[in-house]
Amino acid sequence: MFLSDYHSHSLVSFDGKFPMIDMAQAAVAGGLNELCITDHCDFLDENGVPVRTYDWDKALAEYDAADGFHSRTGFSLRLGLELGMPYLDPAVAERICAQPRLDFVLGSVHNQSPERGGVDFYYADYSTAAACREALDDYFASLALLAETDFYDVLAHIIYPLRYMKPADGPVTLEGYEDRLDALLRTAIGRGRGMEVNTWCGRTLEDWMPLLKRYRALRGEIVTVGSDAHAPDNVGKGVPQAFELLREAGFRYVTVFRRRKPEFIPII
Template sequence: MKADYHVHTEFSDDSEYQMEQVVRDSIVMGLDEICFTDHVDYGVKNDWDDGEKIRYREGIPGEPENMPILNVNYPLYYKTYQKMKTQYGDKITLKLGMEFGMQVHTIEQYEKLYAKYPFDFIILSVHEVEDKEFWTQDFQRDRTQQEYNERYYEELLYLVQNYHNYSVLGHMDLITRYDKAGTYSFEKLKPIFTEILKTVIADGKGIEVNTSSHRYGLSDLTPSRDILKLYRELGGTIITIGSDSHKPEHLGTFIDETKQELKTLGFKEFCTFDKMKPIYHQL
């Protein structure tokens, strides 16, 4: 079983990868299953139909000069997904998901969105705190390395304690990707890591291994091997593997290598999802 459980399409504001092309490419490369997980980031992005003036950001290399800052067009997303299932369902298993880029003040909005569609899988991610982005350094600015790391994980802990309609935590230590001061001490953060992971496990949820760590040139996995070992030691078993793909060259990458890493760390299984329930597969 080879599955990619973190896949973005043209319905994410940072991707132009057409959903149908994602499906075709997945079939060609021999993937058995994929889950679409397009971005929703309440607090910093407009909904496509909210009547507000559309905002734009400057495109990064490979993108148009100006990129609209929008969440998913939900009805069209669902309609297109259904069309793909009908057209390609005999060749590949397709699952409906989203990546919820949550903040503590946006929980109510996600509760309403979750209730509208028959999701198979939800990634709970923290992409910004206090409506401040990490990749721009707005969140880290005027904070010490200790302060912004601790504040990030405090946000994540509050979310897992107060929001329950999700499947796994996405790229749990995402702040590391944008930490210009280097990797902050695992031991100093271990108490809050432990509290977060115990909460996740008690709630019947899991974590993902996000293979984008390779293309970002990080020195460790995402989340780190130390976090993954702690999760296993605490009794965690629900793990998904996702490329976080936004382009054809990202799709399905480093999945086999990640399975080997998980075996080395003592895990025996990984998961796919159906109707928000984990399905276990041998690594």
């Protein structure tokens, strides 16, 4: 069965430590057919400080150093990018995305809006369910802005803040956000974009099924699978199970990308 991991990070990311070649070797050893490196390019850092640069020289040097993995028989290494909140500076986002060797762009929101301080959602206040709802309101407002741009191929980890929300006064779900999610997915579909199933290194799987079913009902077709690995040991974690979820949700294809163009691979 074809298996692809379209969300991974190397030492080019601020929170990565491993070269791309190590990530590629782990992918091959784990039985993957394709790995896309999607290093971080967030327009706000984890503390909410604006950032408007990406080190393409470093990324391309890392990618070229893994040359033996670019088109091996049965395996491909692709060059991607995880672009965070690009709507904050469209002109810079356009320049960053103009790299001719770029295969794929994940569009993401990791930070609270500048109006709320811009700090990464990892550091937000989740002490109560009400605080979690306030954070989710802010998050989905930002995702809606992202979805209207041309600076992504697939929306990354749509349920991202739920990773960290464990308030003392009860579990937090996306109940009540159905209309916002539908609008978000419709926007992406209408612009020829898609969504990803992000396994968070195998920790989030069944959580995706309701969203996948809704995306499918809205006639969404472009879907990628990613582990969000930042180390070789996590490359591909949860990917086979995510492919099973896609099949159960009625998808017949998974999507890969070549120079920002989608290709559809049958899920067998």
